[in-house]
Amino acid sequence: MASLDRKTVEKIAQLAHLKLSEEELLHYEKQLSVILDYMQVIQQAQVKLPEGWRSDTEQMNLSERVDQAEHSQVMEKVLKCAPKTVGTAFQVPRILE
């Protein structure tokens, strides 16, 4: 299944919200193909696991917190970090291209 072609790399870049230069597209096409060719080996493994095998979610400590509204007091700190704000909002450019 592996060995990526250029079109696939472009699609992945789009999904990942990355804009790649010509040079980068060639670079990643090569790198990712090598890596994915190697990763293919896991597909040969036959794994038989019983129903409800997700032990990684078993351990979760899902104790609930008290449902009490509190002031977060972070608005100022958060807005201070933003590159562009308008009042108490983050400024974004138009959505449609």
Place this chain on the structure above:
Amino acid sequence: MPHLEILQMNARDIASKVQSGQLAAERTAEAFAQHIENHQLLINSHIEWDKAHVLAEVDKQIAYIEAAKFAGKPLPLAGVPIAIKDNILVEGQAISCGSRILQGYRASYDATVIQKLRSAGALLFGRTNLDEFAMGSSSEHSAYGPTLNPWNRAHVAGGSSGGSAAAVAAGFTPLALGSDTGGSVRQPAAFCGVVGLKPSYGRVSRYGLVAYASSLDQIGTLARDVQDTELLYRVIAGYDEHDGTSYPEPSPDALKDWSESLKGKKIAFVKEFMGAGIQDEVQQAFAAALASLKEAGAELHEISIPSLSLAIPVYYIIASAEASSNLARFDGIRYGHRSQKSGLALRELYQQSRSEGFGREVKQRIMLGTYVLSSGYYDAYYAQATKLRELLKQEFNAHFQAGIDAIVSPTSPVTAFPLGQNVSDPLAMYLSDIYTIAANLLGIPALSLPMGRDHKDLPIGLQWMAPAFQEEQLLRSALVYERKRTGFESIRPGLR
């Protein structure tokens, strides 16, 4: 006390002398700050080292230490300088994660571990270098230059917590914090000849650690020896309601009543780890370590874990997938770098900001992660990797349940490689993680401590793994080995 003498002290001695009034915290701070000031640029351990700023913050902390002394409140890290890996949030301070994408950002809160360090009287001593977003095994993938190995500056310090490990090895601070997702505390510890601990998943709060792979990340400790490691571990471990994956049980006092013997301990070494690609001297040092353990009374067993042959793809598929999700938040809107290019619509702004801000390795892993999660490939890669992870866990647990107390191996198949050697080879770097990733995939505690040196004087690390939440047992056994070893005398910090 002269500066030189202070620099040789370990953390527990500093803390006890500062608390008893025999040593002034100001003096400790001065000694270490001057040492860093004089030598930091030689190894580039720090992304930011601002002596004036550090000492100004130290003054505030000293007032707290005095007040605590007066009130009779014990401070386990009183006056101890500690360097912090630059992916852990310290309120009001810049944080880069080794990247350009967080330029201009200042942390809006303290990580839980930082709060605990402050409470314990520790002195925060600068932000250390790392591979960008903790993705890497050499600290060469930082936007702020590589960190050099204090033992031989033509070689890497390891990664991703290279800055922290190098800082401790060079004697800049007795302690440091790092983060470990696939070996990023243990491997640089091995390369730099210090002790690195990755606690069990859930032992240390991840609140305030910039996430790389959320099911694998843990904050870990870097120190000169096992006792200092235990001291720092005790301070940072514990349940935190801000971290939904935090383990609720408290950690027992690990080194209480420890004994000099490993009698009755069943220690295993893994057949699948002894394959090709191990440096001869690493092999020899490991054989000597096993002999040491036997002499100390341990029962050695060879065990087999067949799924280990697939551990690396499993790790990188899961880690990249989680990373692609975690790094989606860096879009230039709420914080960090926002592209200055004009006329961009929203989606273009995301693309431009991210592409300008992220480095090569990070982009690669984001794309790898995006691919293995995408429609049509999810089952073959991510879902399959998750199942194999479970299988690996079961194979390890079968041995632990059969009575194995600990598993030992070299921490890395090679010693610190030369700068630039592995940077362009996509697989070489990944393959060298073979010994460390299992502990993250399983969530079990693991530690690296020095067991020898190679002909270039580069340190060789011995890794210990124990069942989940058995840090007590892990630290005690490691301490016995540390006391008995002859291949590596107690670290005398400095630069060579």
